[in-house]
Amino acid sequence: MRLKAIIVLIVALMMVTLGLASCGEEAGEKVTKKIGLTAPLSGVSAQYGKDIEAGVQMAIERINEEGGITIGDTTYVFELVSADDEATPEPALSNAQRFILEEDIKVIFDPVATSIQPLIGINEKAGEEFIMMAYTSVPLYTEKVNKYMITMPPPFASYIKPWITLAMGKGWTKLGMVQTTGAYGDLWGKYFEQAWTGAGGTVVAKAPASYYTESDFTPYLTTVLAANPDVIFCGGPSDPTALVIDQARGLGFTGGFIVIDQAKLDFIADTTGMEKLEGAIGVLPVADAYDLWPFLETFNDDYVEKYGGERTTWESAIAYSGTMILARAMDEAQSVDDVEAIRAAFNVSGIAELDGAEYPVGYQGINPQTGALFMPATATICEDGVFLEQEPVEWWKE
Amino acid sequence: MAGIVRLWKKFPSKYGKAGIIVLVLALAVVMPWITSKYNVRILTLAMAWAIAALSLNLILGYTGQASLAHGALMGIGAYAFGIFAERVGLNFWLALPIACLVTAFIGLLIGLPSLRTKGPYFAIVTLCFNVIVYKVFENWQWLSGGIQGQVVPQPSFLQQRWARYYFVLGCLLLTLIVMHFIVKSLLGLTFMSIRSNENLAEATGINTFRNKLLSFVVSCFFVGLAGSMLAIENGQLDPTITIHLNSFYILIFLLIGGAATLSGPLVGAIGLYWLLDYMKKIGIKGIEEFRYLFFGLILIIVIIYMPRGLVGGLKQLWEWMKSRLKRRKIGEVPE
Amino acid sequence: MSFFFNQLVIGIQLGSQYVMVALGLTLIFGILDISHFAHGHLYMIGAYLLYIVMVLGGINYWIALIICMAALAVGGVVVERLVYRPLRGQPHINTFIAAIGLILVLETLVRGIQPKALSVPKPIDTTLQFAGINMELQRLFVIIGAVVLIVLLQLFIKRTRLGTAIEAVAQDREGAALVGINVNRISALTFAIATALAAAAAVLMAPLAFVSPEMGSVLILKAFVIVVIGGLGSMKGAIVGGYLLGIIEAMAIAYISSAYKDVFAFAVLIIILAIRPTGLFRGRD
Incomplete structure (x- = not known):
């Protein structure tokens, strides 16, 4: 008797849920489409992943508020599903596979250079294709041809020329290198050393240090300073980079710094103060680029209101703008599922061009083969306590 | 309850054990059909980790030497497979055994100096080796493949997820069978005598150093196999596979599952790997973000209350229940 | 020559913090026979305590040192x-697992509360110059602090x-x-003594470094290496081993390769142990 009642109950429940599920598809007209993000959300690089997440999330909110994407009589709105990969490839791959297989996701954001490679190893597989929205400045990726990859930031190689011009303009020729170890820092070092010696400079000392494990850089700095460099090439995550600069000044170094794009000069200034940054060359801080792209200021205010903290980062701004282009491409392709069509729509003239008055980053197009979005690279040098904005480099024209 | 117990007793425990094995095996075989593709991937990876835990079991569980270099050795196996299959271009069936042999050889090189030390000294020396290997992979871009890592080609018959699943399952079974025969053989007894009292073993004429080395090298062979399995499933390698944290994970899987049993490493690796993955995708923000906190608490609690791991604990519980039932039957007052 | 001398002083200062952490570790190993792998994470908690007491609480640095200890x-x-006593009598490796559990709990907890790295101001921010050496005053405090604590500890153990x-x-x-x-x-x-020593090391070092949840995990590896080089349970060994590792590191960065300096330092340990399997000062078996 009781068993029968239970069976009836279960069947009834199943019917109700089935009914509800089918209702959602037909009556609603509004369909929620998921977008995936695999990024470090815990551990040493958590803040980096969370900045990317914030950018994509804010963009999705704007797209949804503006009415989503209308295809036929259905309106699509978006939802971000993010998963932690601790900046390592194995969990990143698992996350991507879960997105594709279980969440029916067609677009995945990934901001870690070492886990982008395994993901573009699987995104062309028939039946499991996805658009890879890569946040990486490694030139190898901006030059790599993958059917469905889009890269958002400018390649780091485009900073090298303006930086060297700035440094040599100061009369600096002797370079000491204390950048982070590991694949990213090594690659940066290799590119920069080649360009520096090619421009007539000399590298007087090299002492790369692991910015992820060291907490005192003095023995590295004394080694480099013993060779009397004019300028120090350094950088890794912002916090340890700030310490490197602070300790170099503590050891009596008065020359300049060249700081790789991973570190943010504005965040470094929070800890060291502007005085110690005198002569530092690097990527223009967000707050100093408002004149380039006026919307950046609005974006910054929105970010601070939503997530707190001092200011927004390039990660958030670029991820936001990249997401907006993605939405435009989907609208142009009139599809949220057809990976082939969406990727083709990126190449349609005007789609990958954003106006800096309406979006935080003014994109100027896309490389149709490699999927590299054209964002100009802007260098800066810190002089008399202010970051001087340099001419933006339109690297794709070179 | 009493009825079940009576039924169980009628059933000789030998058949019971065989029954459980057949049941688990049958479940493992049908798994790809009854679960999602994503779970197939997680299970494949978990089984690769189980092979690693089983290999550590030989040197730690049965021979009593706590190696903390197994993470590095797993990475060496994975990279060796990747390099031989991709850069050298060897056939899959040649690259796989070579990768395992390379790992065993590196294990021999590590074992020669480090097995001269004992107990905690051995653990720390092997941990140092692990840090050295990781640092070399991190800084030697030619070896690690730099920012794009080492691509691992998947042979045509392993293109499908389920194919890789069955292949890893096969390797796991092979490892289990080899381990079973080693443990049941005279060699296994020799290893265990070293574990329980090294000086006594030495006094009875056993060359303890040579036996420890043999156990370590065999163990390295299988951890190389585990690494190759991870490489095949992921199709891609980077230096973090050699990090010493992986040594800790293999150790955790083994000890929480139950060292010196054959089922313990399986339960530990598959159970905990799945648990870590599940906590990540559970969809509750607090658990996702603080999953390592919960994981840490679980480790502490299990190791305090079940010092012989989950399998050891269950066995103990079963023995205790059986002795209680027996006593009640005889009429004694249970304590 | 002054460069060599400079690296030597820095090596001694690096060694000073290692000694303070390693001494506690070797004491614990000697008394309780456990590998207290979470010691480095208690050191990390010490640095955060300093931030709370000194930066947030506005208390004088030297009083904060006492409070943190x-x-x-x-x-x-x-x-x-809570963690180690219930494990007494169990195999050595089991306490290691419990320590890893503790590490995961502490690190995740701290990062959950404060994900960003923090910095602590130096009590006296000056740079000393003598004999061609530039050195922040705080480094001298670390060296002197370590010596004072080592002497006090010896007096306590021998005289009370x-x-x-x-x-x-x-x-x-x-x-x-x-x-x-x-x-x-x-x-x-x-x-209590061992963790107070770790707190002292953290408080003395914090103004020179930055405070982050993973600062303990690197230090603990090195501290263990030192304890093992010296011989488990040997205080003399921890002191000699600590200064030795500090100097080896500073010299390896200067004269060999900065990227591979850990490889070099750990290889030295393996050679020492291959020759003397129970450490320099014959520790416990």
């Missing part, structure tokens, strides 16, 4: 009571009744229990 000593006792009791337990636990020493109390005391 006392507070962390209590923390150490709690850890011993409680200290001799610690030494007695370290040498022979059963014997010590037989002559009426309360082993539980000695264990708690050892943990």
Whole structure:
């Protein structure tokens, strides 16, 4: 008797849920489409992943508020599903596979250079294709041809020329290198050393240090300073980079710094103060680029209101703008599922061009083969306590 | 309850054990059909980790030497497979055994100096080796493949997820069978005598150093196999596979599952790997973000209350229940 | 020549922090026979405590040093009571697993509360210059602080009744229990002293480095290496080993390769142990 009642109950429940599920598809007209993000959300690089997440999330909110994407009589709105990969490839791959297989996701954001490679190893597989929205400045990726990859930031190689011009303009020729170890820092070092010696400079000392494990850089700095460099090439995550600069000044170094794009000069200034940054060359801080792209200021205010903290980062701004282009491409392709069509729509003239008055980053197009979005690279040098904005480099024209 | 117990007793425990094995095996075989593709991937990876835990079991569980270099050795196996299959271009069936042999050889090189030390000294020396290997992979871009890592080609018959699943399952079974025969053989007894009292073993004429080395090298062979399995499933390698944290994970899987049993490493690796993955995708923000906190608490609690791991604990519980039932039957007052 | 001397001084300063952490570790190993792998994470908690007391609480640096040492000593006792005492008598490797569990709990907790790295101002921000060497004053504090603490610890162990009791337990636990020493109390005391030492190291080092949740995990590896080089349980070994590793590191960065300096330092350890399997100063088996 009781068993029968239970069976009836279960069947009834199943019917109700089935009914509800089918209702959602037909009556609603509004369909929620998921977008995936695999990024470090815990551990040493958590803040980096969370900045990317914030950018994509804010963009999705704007797209949804503006009415989503209308295809036929259905309106699509978006939802971000993010998963932690601790900046390592194995969990990143698992996350991507879960997105594709279980969440029916067609677009995945990934901001870690070492886990982008395994993901573009699987995104062309028939039946499991996805658009890879890569946040990486490694030139190898901006030059790599993958059917469905889009890269958002400018390649780091485009900073090298303006930086060297700035440094040599100061009369600096002797370079000491204390950048982070590991694949990213090594690659940066290799590119920069080649360009520096090619421009007539000399590298007087090299002492790369692991910015992820060291907490005192003095023995590295004394080694480099013993060779009397004019300028120090350094950088890794912002916090340890700030310490490197602070300790170099503590050891009596008065020359300049060249700081790789991973570190943010504005965040470094929070800890060291502007005085110690005198002569530092690097990527223009967000707050100093408002004149380039006026919307950046609005974006910054929105970010601070939503997530707190001092200011927004390039990660958030670029991820936001990249997401907006993605939405435009989907609208142009009139599809949220057809990976082939969406990727083709990126190449349609005007789609990958954003106006800096309406979006935080003014994109100027896309490389149709490699999927590299054209964002100009802007260098800066810190002089008399202010970051001087340099001419933006339109690297794709070179 | 009493009825079940009576039924169980009628059933000789030998058949019971065989029954459980057949049941688990049958479940493992049908798994790809009854679960999602994503779970197939997680299970494949978990089984690769189980092979690693089983290999550590030989040197730690049965021979009593706590190696903390197994993470590095797993990475060496994975990279060796990747390099031989991709850069050298060897056939899959040649690259796989070579990768395992390379790992065993590196294990021999590590074992020669480090097995001269004992107990905690051995653990720390092997941990140092692990840090050295990781640092070399991190800084030697030619070896690690730099920012794009080492691509691992998947042979045509392993293109499908389920194919890789069955292949890893096969390797796991092979490892289990080899381990079973080693443990049941005279060699296994020799290893265990070293574990329980090294000086006594030495006094009875056993060359303890040579036996420890043999156990370590065999163990390295299988951890190389585990690494190759991870490489095949992921199709891609980077230096973090050699990090010493992986040594800790293999150790955790083994000890929480139950060292010196054959089922313990399986339960530990598959159970905990799945648990870590599940906590990540559970969809509750607090658990996702603080999953390592919960994981840490679980480790502490299990190791305090079940010092012989989950399998050891269950066995103990079963023995205790059986002795209680027996006593009640005889009429004694249970304590 | 002045460059060599400069690196030597920095090596000694690096070694000073290693000695302070390694001394506690070797004491704990000697008394309780456990690998307290979470010691580095208690050091990390010490640095965060300093931030709370000094930066948020506005208390003078030197008073904050005392407060942090006392507070962390209590923390150490709690850890011993809750995690390690229930494990007494179990295999050595089991306490290692519990320590890893503790590491995961502490690191995740701290990062959950404060994900960003913090910096602590130096109490006196000046750079000393002598004999061609530029050195921040705080580094001198680290070197002197370590020496003072080492001397105090030696005096305590050699000259006081409680200290001799610690030494007695370290040498022979059963014997010590037989002559009426309360082993539980000695264990708690050892943990208190060891963690207070770690707190002192953290407080002295924090103004020179930045405070982050993973600062302990690198240090603990090195501290363990030192304890093993010196011989498990040997205080003399921890002191010699600590300064030795600091100097090796500083010299390896200067003269060999900065990227591979850990490889070099750890290879030296392996060579030492291959020649002397129980460390320089014959520790426990």
